[in-house]
Amino acid sequence: MTTSQAVLLPLAQATDRHLAGTKAATLAALAAHGLPVPPGVVIPAGVFARSVAAAREPPAAPLELPGDVLATLVEAVRPWGDVALAVRSSAVAEDLPGASYAGQYSTVLRVRGADALRAAVLRCWTSAFGDRVVAYSGGAGEDPAMAVLVQPMVPAAAAGVAFTADPVTGERDVVVIDAVPGLAERMVSGEVTPERWTVRAGRADREPGAEAALDPGSALAVAELARTTARLRGSPQDVEWAIADGEVVLLQARPVTALPVAPVPLPVEVPPGYWTRESSHAPLPWTRLTHAAYQPRMTAIRTAVAELGLLIDGVDLRDIGGLEYLRVVPLGGRDPVRLPDWAVPLAFRLVPVLRRRVRTCVAAIRADLPMHHIDLWTGQWRPRLETCAATLRDIDLGLLDDDALVRHVESALRLFGLGLSLHFRLHLALAMVLRELALACRELLGWDDQSWLRLVAGTSVRSTEPARALAELAAHVAARPRLRRLVEDPASDVLAEDADFAARFTGYLRRYCCRTLSYELAEPAIDERPDLVLALLRHQLAAGYDPRARDQELAGRRAAAATEARAVLAGHDVADRERFETALTRALAAYPVREDNEFHTVSAPGALVRRGVLELGRRLTRRGLLPGPMAAFHLRPPELLAALRLGDDLHALAARRAGERIWAMAHPGPAAYGTPPPPPPSMTSLPAEARFANEGFLWTLDRILAPVPEQGTDERVVRGIAASPGSYTGVIRVIHDETGLGRLCAGEVLVCPMTSPVWSVVFPSVGALVTDAGGTLSHPAIIAREYAVPAVVATGDATTRLHDGQVVTVDGTKGQVRIVR
Structure with a gap:
């Protein structure tokens, strides 16, 4: 039998990746250079190909490991003694510089006995056809080429990964080590947080916080193995290692893909005024695409405060050293002169810009503009956003020509801008309505925030709707023992093994998960993280989450709070009781909008923008104009759209922008720049409506x-x-x-x-x-x-x-x- 037809290869002879897969071939080559690699045997890709072909012959049958291969494999591992085995996929297309496929294929640990060995090999083979691999590969229709590596498991005292370049900053003169006691699978599964070491210039430094796994000497030894591996492979490497009997053992090595570019310093130019870090929405520097998409915020805020007649011009947002800072803009744009108390009422009456704003505010409150906006949200704004988002979501971007794709992205950006505009109008409306209830409860009942919030908690049903729907899916799974076992096994490919569940799960993703998890649009949307959604489903199964019981509990709390309030108010006059009931009714309508609007105004439109930008990135990458699809997020929309039409090469610009963001991440600015402004003047001389609105705005900011x-x-x-x-x-x-x-x-x-x-x-x-x-x-x-x-x-x-x-x-x-x- 020729090598290409062999049913088994010793790892030492498995140097051809087309036969042994990249993982095994890499280890074979490194072992030949004397690196400490455990022994192993490889089932070549040809055996997999013949089994796939046999399974497709009529009558079609599941994949099967031929009996002679299994017998030969059992004999080959016998000399290792009574040890557990590690059975690992070794695909021909994985661990390559442009496509790592990390985590896409199966590994099965602690395998003992012939039956378990057969099942483990079949699981590795089957993972080649999983949805995750197909999605990662872009849906290519060619059959995969898959070998399987079998090795004795290492009795690890500690294990982990080592990067020979910092995967965040791109620094090459450092080894970053993540380590856990015992097997590294505890780190991969998230069971424990790894201990992190950085090794630079012969010094090993440990970050505090995690369970100890290494000492400085061990960290230096791991770093030396990793550096040797990188030198032999000719590029920065992601190295899996373990320590057994005091020695560092090499388990896998792959190129570090998508390594950040070198940092590019940014000028730190501070505009006049007082600026504070806007870390609640932008804890890290925005990518240029995200920054551009959020630009309508300033106009939206300016319009919202003018509409309600608040005594500010709006909010200014600026990049300072690559990080976002915020400044509240006073009326007229300049910080006002600090007036003595006696002059404040005169200013409100005599300064034209103040007088106009006060008139606007009084009229807006008397016309009940806040509740009008909340009613508009329910009756018009939300249905409009839902319809537009559903239309854009259902378009297959791959079928659009370039001009149609440009129009689609422009439509998504317009929807995002519209959502931001409505988002801030609603925020100000909610501030007014919720303060009515808080003020009534404080003045009539002596209640603090935690007390009055009992009256409304549990009414934000749209924000909890995704979890309710997931609970329904969990109930479906719990009623089917085989399906439950598949779902509860993180290593199984349940979507490939149960078509009915796959359809239900896909429907859930489409309905509830086309939404960004982060305000940063370069981060994946939820529907791009089916692994996370499956983990949340497992959590619900484990915890027995019951949304109906929770709803009843919260309804009981609301009823008890309302009963308590009414009992106190029974001794008050009719006006007080009516004030409380009116404020409560209005708050019950408004409070849910605080969270519920975000899905339609920000996260769903943001996910649609992200989808369009990724498709732009794919096309520009295929045409050699970008280094990869994700690089598109370092460009502004006009730059991407122009490149698609005109063929502009964006490599240099994307690299520079990426380097600037890396520099900004490594050089966080202070919490604030400039001198804080004096406190706002007393508003006691304002008309009651204007005082209520402006104090309500400040009250809400303080509670957010x-x-x-x-x-x-x-x-x-x-x-x-x-x-x-x-x-x-x-x-x-x-x-x-x-x-x-x-x-x-x-x-x-x-x-x-x-x-x-x-x-x-x-x-x-x-x-x-x-x-x-x-x-x-x-x-x-x-x-x-x-x-x-x-x-x-x-x-x-x-x-x-x-x-x-x-x-x-x-x-x-x-x-x-x-x-x-």
Whole structure:
């Protein structure tokens, strides 16, 4: 039998990637250079091809491992003794410089016995036809070429990955190591957060926070193996390693794909005025595409405040050193002269611009413009956005010619701009209506924010709709034992093995997941993360999430709060009781819009813009005008559209923009520039309507962007703002951004800087919530109340003071987090 027809190859002879796949061939070549690679055998790609061909012959049958191959394989692994085996896919097309396919194919660990070995090989083969691989490859119709590598499992004391260039900054003179005790699968699955080491100039430095896995000497040894691998392979490498019996062992090596370009310094030019970092929506530098898409914000805010007659011109947003800063623009554009108290009433009456604004504000409040906008949202604005988004969502972009694609992207950008305009008009309307109830409860009942919020919590039904629908899908799965086993096994390809479930799951993605997870449009939308949605489905199965029970609990809380209020007001006059009832009725109509509008105004239009930009990027990449589709996000829309029409080469511009963003990420600016302005003048001399509206605007800002309370002397207690009542004790999971959501496990305490509204889909998996920022009307606080999840916000630094694996008690009533152990 020739080599090309062999049923098995020793790893030492598996140097041809077309026979052995790239993974095995790479290890064979590195072992030949003396690197410490465990022994192994390879089932060549030819065996897979013959099995695929046999399965397609009439009558069609499932893939099968030929008996002679299995017998030969069992004999080949016998000399290794009674050890568990690692069975790993080794596709011909993976681990290449332009296409890593990392995580797309199957690996099966702890395999023992002939039957388990056969099943593991078949799982590796089957993964070549999985939806994830097809999507990654762009839907190419050619049959894949797949070999399988079998090795004895290494008894790892520690394991992980090492990058011979920083995958975030692109720095080449450093090795970045992620390590965990035991097997690296604990890190890949998200069970633990890895310990991170950086090795530079012979020095190993450890970042605090995670479970210890290495010492400095071990980190240096891992770095040396990684550097040797990179030198032999001729490019930066992503190296999988393990430490067994005190020695570092090489398990896999692949090129580091999409390595960032070198940083490009940006000038730091600070405009006049007082500027504060806008980190709630832009914690990292925007890509140029996202920055351009959000430009209508300033006009939208300026229009909204003028329409309501507020005493500011709007908000100015600027890039300073690549980071976004915000400045509230006074009327007329310049900071006003600080007037003595006696002169303020004269200014409101005599200064023309102030007088006009006050007149506008009085008229707007008397005409009840805020509730008019909320009614318009329900009756006109939301249906219009829904219809436009559905039309754009259902278009197959691959079938459009260039001109039609340009028009599609322009339509998506216009929809995004319209959504932003409505978003800010609604925000100001909500500020007025919700303050009515808060003020009535404070003046009539003596209630604080946490008390009056009980009256409305649980009414934001559209924001919780995705989780409700996922609960229905979970109930469908729970009623079918075989399907449940497939879903609960992260290694299974349930979408390929159950057509009915695949159809239901695809329908769920289409209906609820065409929405961005992040405000940054370069980050994947939810429907691009089916792995995350499947993980959330598993969490619901594990936790037994019951939305009906939660709804009943929240309805009971609302009823109890209303009964308590009415009991107190029974001793008041009719005017007080009517004031309370009117404010409550209006707030119940308005409060849900705070979260519910975001899907239609921001995240759904944003996902449509992202889709169009990615298609532009694919076409420009195929024509040699961009290095890759994601590079399109470093360009402004006019630059991309012009390149599609005129053939402009964008490589240099995209590289420079990417380098500027990398530099900005490595050089975060201060929290503020300039001298803070004096506090606003007293508004007591304004007409009642104008005073109410302007004080309401400031009241709302304070409850969205609340100051951090002072911390006490007890180091085991983290203090913040009580955002959602209740107490919960659980294990911490620190997640800094949307990319880490897949690490969240059911029942954990989510600790994060902030959440966007789209994170609501993960809340059935959350035991409690702790954030660095936010107030009682911030997105995380509202979402937590909608799911009856205890929450503490505005801690300032919980993401640095707390770490994965700690056990804490979150008291959402008192606003504190106590470290238990």
